[in-house]
Amino acid sequence: MITEETIKNTVVELLKRAVTKLPPDIEDALNKAYQNETSDVAKMQLKAILDNIALAGETLTPMCQDTGVHIFYVTVGNVKTGNIEKAIRDGVKEATETVPLRPNAVHPLTRKNPGTNLGQNMPYINYSLSDAEYLEIQVMPKGAGSENMSQLAMLNPAHGVKGIKQFVLDTLLHAGSKPCPPVILGVGIGGSADISMKLAKKALLRPVTTRHPEKQIADLEEELLETLNETGIGPMGLGGKTTVLGVNIEYAACHTASHPVAVNIQCWAARRASAKIYEDKVEYGWFA
Structure with missing residues (x-):
């Protein structure tokens, strides 16, 4: 069985990875853009972005102050799990405190901010089914x-x-x-x-x-x-x-x-991270 604790801890790690390190395809595309640019101003902007990405990876701090709201894509395989939604919400709350993440989720009318990145239907979780022997979680922090x-x-x-x-x-x-x-x-x-x-x-x-x-x-x-x-x-x-x-x-x-x-x-900070949770291990990567 995949426990709620395992799912929660995986979500915390996914969010930390997502906001501090870009997927290889995005970083490679930015490097290629820098090499291909002929405008000094454009190269200066891309150099600042690339330096920022490197610093975020070295210090494990968010590459952008807007750490977004959190969109999850969960594929439930042929496995038994604890309460997935509760575990994800607990993981988001913990990551907000420990990574840390900026509290962005507010009530749309009152604009009240609970400071946890939790709210009605937020984080937003998309579910799908598969016959795989694991639970896959993908997260996309999305800035405003x-x-x-x-x-x-x-x-x-x-x-x-x-x-x-x-x-x-x-x-x-x-x-x-x-x-x-x-x-x-x-x-x-x-x-x-x-x-x-x-x-x-x-x-x-x-x-x-x-x-x-x-x-x-x-x-x-x-x-x-x-x-x-x-x-x-x-x-x-x-x-x-x-x-x-x-x-x-x-x-x-x-x-x-x-x-x-x-x-x-x-935006250029196209953050995403993925994990496949098996009953006996967790694999992290860029599975999309």
Whole structure:
């Protein structure tokens, strides 16, 4: 059996890893952007980001003061566990005190802050099932600067792929420097309003070095990446070649009369961490 204590301790470790060390694909993309930039100002911004990442890793302190709200993706395999939700909430509370994490979760009307990063439906936990012999937990700390720039469009089916491209471009142009570029874009297409938004956020779990397995979607990812970087917004909005590190698209079938498209923006601090919890061990890594 996987106990609540094991799950809680894993969550604490996941949050510590997530906020102090970037996944290899993101750090590599930032290093590549630094090497490719020709603008002195852009290189200066990227150098500051890379120095900050290194310092965070050395000191085990958060790389950004906004340690976000905490979005979990839990895949329950063929294992017996304790109360998963309670263990995750206990882990978030403990990590807030010990890492430490900035208390960001507030009541949306009163703005009251309990100081624990706990609240109604927060942390937010997405569940799925598998036949694996482990419990997998992925966490995505999501800051407000990037999240506030996310958008949903209920397009007309007649808008087609051209409409998708235009909406994604318009979303990035509207965001400008606010989400702390270079950014990663998660794009959700199809489903319904809520499904496309969920897909857009989940797309951010996928490494920027991977493309969608379907060629038509993968080609659209590549085309959008090229188009968006031609905007010249650049690192921190100060101009340059690198505005977007990656575009990840996920999709769902949709109603014949619907054409929803969602964009969820992630800042350069694209934090995520994963663990597979077996009955006798825990494996940490970047499994997305």
